[in-house]
Amino acid sequence: MRLRNIPRANDVIAASPLVIQDPKTQRGLWQNVFGNDHPIHIEVGMGKGRFITDLAKKHPEINYIGIERYTSVLLRAVEKLQGKEQPEDGAEQQENTRQDIPENLYFICMDATELPEVFAPEEVDRIYLNFSDPWPKDRHAKRRLPSRQFLARYDQILDKNGTIEFKTDNRGLFDFALEEIEPAGWRLLMHTFDLHADTELMKDNIMTEYEEKFASRGNPICKLIIDRER
Numbered sequence: 768m769r770l771r772n773i774p775r776a777n778d779v780i781a782a783s784p785l786v787i788q789d790p791k792t793q794r795g796l797w798q799n800v801f802g803n804d805h806p807i808h809i810e811v812g813m814g815k816g817r818f819i820t821d822l823a824k825k826h827p828e829i830n831y832i833g834i835e836r837y838t839s840v841l842l843r844a845v846e847k848l849q850g851k852e853q854p855e856d857g858a859e860q861q862e863n864t865r866q867d868i869p870e871n872l873y874f875i876c877m878d879a880t881e882l883p884e885v886f887a888p889e890e891v892d893r894i895y896l897n898f899s900d901p902w903p904k905d906r907h908a909k910r911r912l913p914s915r916q917f918l919a920r921y922d923q924i925l926d927k928n929g930t931i932e933f934k935t936d937n938r939g940l941f942d943f944a945l946e947e948i949e950p951a952g953w954r955l956l957m958h959t960f961d962l963h964a965d966t967e968l969m970k971d972n973i974m975t976e977y978e979e980k981f982a983s984r985g986n987p988i989c990k991l992i993i994d995r996e997r
């Protein structure tokens with residue numbers, strides 16, 4: 768994702784009721800944040816947040832937490848929901864009302880390496896990884912979100928019946944993920960190299976920003992779902 772520094776990002780995020788400001792203090796207490804005991808699904812590397820926001824609107828019975836490392840990116844998701852997005856072209860933007868913000872959705876600005884400090888064992892029921900950065904150099908493999916190093920972190924927070932769902936158009940990253948699964952102690956439940964050609968799978972598919980961009984260029988979208996080996 769191309770990044771430019773947006774001076775107001777820190778202030779907007781610090782003041783946003785959508786963003787959990789000190790997430791480590793909620794470890795083991797996330798049910799209190801939502802005020803219910805619904806399952807918790809997280810997206811790691813949510814970008815501008817379209818996927819997790821659409822999911823939260825569609826599934827009020829699930830609690831969603833979107834995680835993004837960069838304030839300049841998270842700002843886009845926050846302002847979209849709070850109705851204060853600055854239109855790039857100077858056009859006037861309608862203000863959303865507070866009712867447009869799903870009650871089952873929060874965001875966290877942090878690096879995913881900190882996940883085990885933010886969630887207690889088994890506190891998370893599903894993890895979504897969408898169009899994760901590929902980090903093409905071998906020496907950066909451990910930074911890839913589906914790497915065995917990250918799978919070990921997800922293992923620390925995911926419920927024993929929990930699953931991870933990963934989508935990407937990057938075939939190299941997808942093949943890498945497929946190779947990481949078994950040695951890291953996970954089990955492949957399903958995979959496809961062309962999600963958009965599968966009408967059954969597409970019935971429940973929620974598009975991400977990157978998915979829409981790359982699918983419209985004709986890139987096949989790969990998807991896999993894993994759980995722990997038993």
Ligand code: SAM
Pocket residue numbers: 768811812813814815816834835836837840877878879880896897898899900912975976977978
């Ligand atoms: N998931 C979105 C989509 O599909 O449209 C965004 C994809 S974008 C290529 C990847 C996002 O993951 C970027 O916004 C990046 O900042 C974020 N990201 C990458 N590594 C991360 C990490 N270790 N912790 C948190 N966010 C991360």
